[in-house]
Amino acid sequence: MIVFEDVHFGFNSKKVIDGISFEAAFYEKIAVLGGSGEGKTTLLKLILGLLRPDRGRILIDGRDITTLKESELVEVRKNFSIVFQEGALFDSMTVKDNVAFCLREFTSLSEEEIQQRVRELLRRVGIEEAEDLMPEELSGGMQRRVAIARSLAACEPKMILYDEPTTGLDPLTADTICGLINELSSGDPPNRRGLIIVTHKVTDATKVAERFMYLRNGRIAFDGDLQALRATQDEELKRFINEIL
Numbered sequence: 001m002i003v004f005e006d007v008h009f010g011f012n013s014k015k016v017i018d019g020i021s022f023e024a025a026f027y028e029k030i031a032v033l034g035g036s037g038e039g040k041t042t043l044l045k046l047i048l049g050l051l052r053p054d055r056g057r058i059l060i061d062g063r064d065i066t067t068l069k070e071s072e073l074v075e076v077r078k079n080f081s082i083v084f085q086e087g088a089l090f091d092s093m094t095v096k097d098n099v100a101f102c103l104r105e106f107t108s109l110s111e112e113e114i115q116q117r118v119r120e121l122l123r124r125v126g127i128e129e130a131e132d133l134m135p136e137e138l139s140g141g142m143q144r145r146v147a148i149a150r151s152l153a154a155c156e157p158k159m160i161l162y163d164e165p166t167t168g169l170d171p172l173t174a175d176t177i178c179g180l181i182n183e184l185s186s187g188d189p190p191n192r193r194g195l196i197i198v199t200h201k202v203t204d205a206t207k208v209a210e211r212f213m214y215l216r217n218g219r220i221a222f223d224g225d226l227q228a229l230r231a232t233q234d235e236e237l238k239r240f241i242n243e244i245l
Ligand SMILES: Nc1ncnc2c1ncn2[C@@H]1O[C@H](COP(=O)(O)OP(=O)(O)OP(=O)(O)O)[C@@H](O)[C@H]1O
Pocket: 011, 016, 034, 035, 036, 037, 038, 039, 040, 041, 042, 043, 085, 200
């Protein structure tokens, strides 16, 4: 369970998050919508304890992470994996090594076990044939798949955080990535892995999420299901979600 209690955060004097409160179970499928620079990536970093709030509390499974030491945060982060914006692969490593990186770094698996796990993960995201390629040789869609495989490598997270996983992809490739995201969170609540997808691509959000939050001016201007989203009377939000109305 993730709980935000009146969380405030700014970079130096610039206020980014201005009093956010919400509760979310790990099995939920949530889309965080909002324009560029509204604080979506910042919100994910706060959940992971990569940034600390200036004010307010963030509870993960009942533990207030705003007071934890870095070593304790490592435990809390095991609940999650994150697929960073633009994939963020290591340019100088093959696909295989990108996925193996965390396994080599953070587990005591043998090289043979690592190779096996990497192959299994690449098969799961549908790109086992690309294992020896370099990131620059991959299309954008393939890079996202590698990033997703890598995020799953080191742990079986309770929740996956995706930062703009379909941005910059053509509609068909974006659709395939949404399919993969759904596959990784399949099943019925509470017995499934949840997700938080941060995106400004509203159509993609509706393909994978059941709950929608809209960030504006550092606050949650909307929080509800698809039906409520479509029925919103907020003029700006209506323009933002125009493509699904
Ligand atoms: N490391 C940083 N130092 C200073 N300001 C930052 C830093 N990271 C982000 N910001 C600022 O914080 C605000 C929120 O940034 P954030 O990356 O969370 O936005 P976003 O909603 O993810 O935008 P986008 O849709 O473009 O990815 C922006 O105004 C940005 O300029």
